[in-house]
Amino acid sequence: MLGVRPRRCPPLSVPAPAPAGDPASIPDGHPGRKPTIVREDLIAAALRLIGPHRSVSTLSLREVAREAGIAPNSFYRQFHDMDELAVALIDLAGESLRRIVGDARKRAVSGRSIVRGSLETFMERLRADDKLLHVLLREGTVGSDAFKRAVDRQLRFFEDELRADLVRIAAAQGLAFHEPALVARAITRLVFAIGGTALDSPPERDEALVDELAQMIRMLLRGAYALSADHKPARAP
Numbered sequence: 001m002l003g004v005r006p007r008r009c010p011p012l013s014v015p016a017p018a019p020a021g022d023p024a025s026i027p028d029g030h031p032g033r034k035p036t037i038v039r040e041d042l043i044a045a046a047l048r049l050i051g052p053h054r055s056v057s058t059l060s061l062r063e064v065a066r067e068a069g070i071a072p073n074s075f076y077r078q079f080h081d082m083d084e085l086a087v088a089l090i091d092l093a094g095e096s097l098r099r100i101v102g103d104a105r106k107r108a109v110s111g112r113s114i115v116r117g118s119l120e121t122f123m124e125r126l127r128a129d130d131k132l133l134h135v136l137l138r139e140g141t142v143g144s145d146a147f148k149r150a151v152d153r154q155l156r157f158f159e160d161e162l163r164a165d166l167v168r169i170a171a172a173q174g175l176a177f178h179e180p181a182l183v184a185r186a187i188t189r190l191v192f193a194i195g196g197t198a199l200d201s202p203p204e205r206d207e208a209l210v211d212e213l214a215q216m217i218r219m220l221l222r223g224a225y226a227l228s229a230d231h232k233p234a235r236a237p
Contacts, residue, residue: 039078041068042085043092047131055138056086057147086135087150093132094154098161100125114165115217119191119210126195127203137196155192159184166221178227187217 045068049059061082065072079085101118125133136151163184170177177183191213198209 037068037070037074037078039088041070042075042078043089044068046085046089050131050135056082056089056135057144083144083146086144086147089132089135090147090150090154093136094157097122097125097133097136098154098157101158102161114169115214116210119213119217122191122195123198123206123210126198127206134199137192137199155188158188162188166224170225175225176228178224180224183220183224186220190216190220 042064045064046056046059049063049067050056059082061075062072064082064085065075068075079088101121103121126137136154159181163180166177166180166184170180194209194213198206201209
């Protein structure tokens, strides 16, 4: 993920829950339970339950149903199981973050500002207590195989967009780029790995962390340019 400093970004958005309706009309006789529910209600309930020391993988179906105000059996009308709910959260987080970082890239004016602007935007989202981003960073290491596959799918989306940026910037500068897809993968995995560890570090470290990440990324980029030059075919005499 690749200077103008990005504007303050809005929080990653979760659709507003549907109206709860009249609890007195619920046929099962349980006060406070909702007669109808949509997927967004369960997503919002799960987000309220997770935190810095609580991941989606530790939530139970009954906990989420109770938080959403429904009977546990009603959960299955929207999701097959907790894995499917977690995957929906991960997909929502990836889509939202790609949109925010994409806006930062569009505002950038050079390759260097794309790197810096994207990193600053990423760290802003990290510190904005956006639980969706925390889900994306944590579930790829502690979640189930289904969670990990969902996170990996979102990371590949980031890699594809970054690869296109790298090729575009190199072409605009009249340069060749060695293995842009591999470089995009290295940068994306680096940023997300360090972002995961940054969740447990103080915010005062963020500026230094952005500086370090930006330098690492520049090293990767320069290496790719150098390798491209090394692989140029020799000119005929």
